Every structure is written in C-alpha cells, then in structure tokens.
Amino acid sequence: MDITLQQPARARLITAEERELPVPVTLRYLSADPLAVHFDFPPESCLDGRALSWTFARTLLEEGVRGPAGSGDVHIWPCGRALTVLEFHSPCGLALLQFDTSALRRFLLRTYAVVAAGQEDVGGAVERGLSTLFDEV
Secondary structure (H helix, E strand, O other): OOOEEEEEEEEEEEOOOOOEEEEEEEEEEEOOOOOEEEEEEOHHHOOOOOOEEEEEEHHHHHHHOOOOEEEOOEEEEEEOOOEEEEEEEEOOEEEEEEEEHHHHHHHHHHHHHHOOOOOOOHHHHHHHHHHHHHHHO
C-alpha cells in the first residue's frame, strides 16, 4: 500500500531587497518514491502563476538541517538553531527560503516512520523510473 504524507509549512522568501515574504509550502513524501521529498508551492506564490514542486533527496534534507549540504540546484544549511535555509536554483534565477527547523525535522521523522532509513525499495523506484522513461520515448 502506497502512503502519501503531506505537511503544511510556512516559509519566508528572502528577496533581493532583504525583505521576508511569507510563502505557504506543502511538504510531501510518497512511500512509492522513498528516496525523495517534495516541496510544493501554490500558484499564487510563483512568478508565472503556476504551481511548482521541487523534488530532491530525503537524505539531502536530513543533512541540511544539521549542516551545509547540497550541490547543483538545491542547497540547504542551518541558520542558527531555529531556522534552516533552502536555496533553489533554476534557469529563471534562485529562491532563498527560510523554514522553521522544527517543522522540517518533524516532517523527516514522519517520513522515517513510513519508510525507515536503509529500508527504501530502491529496485522498485528504479523500475518505475525506467518504465516512465521508456513510456515517454
């Protein structure tokens, strides 16, 4: 049975003018995709008016709440004891968001209650990914 966890969270978008704008985010985890976490942003919080989802490794989030982590499109690091910063890079630019670390840790604990670390069915995830890839060709 596939399980989907969703947890609403509040982020603060840090603008180029160093202003903080509140942004609603849904943290999402799918037992069918056990290695990944998804950060879903509603249309009203995106420049082009379309909903946006960032997907990256659950281990990256785990590492990032403890210390600087990431390369490429997603970077995460703690900002003091109470905040964690997520930096998302795209061809359109970058977004810098602050989250309450406690909300991110609570989400991670919930994901590990569904699929424990080291118990991810990597073979199933690879099979589904290859099937999707070849269905699109």
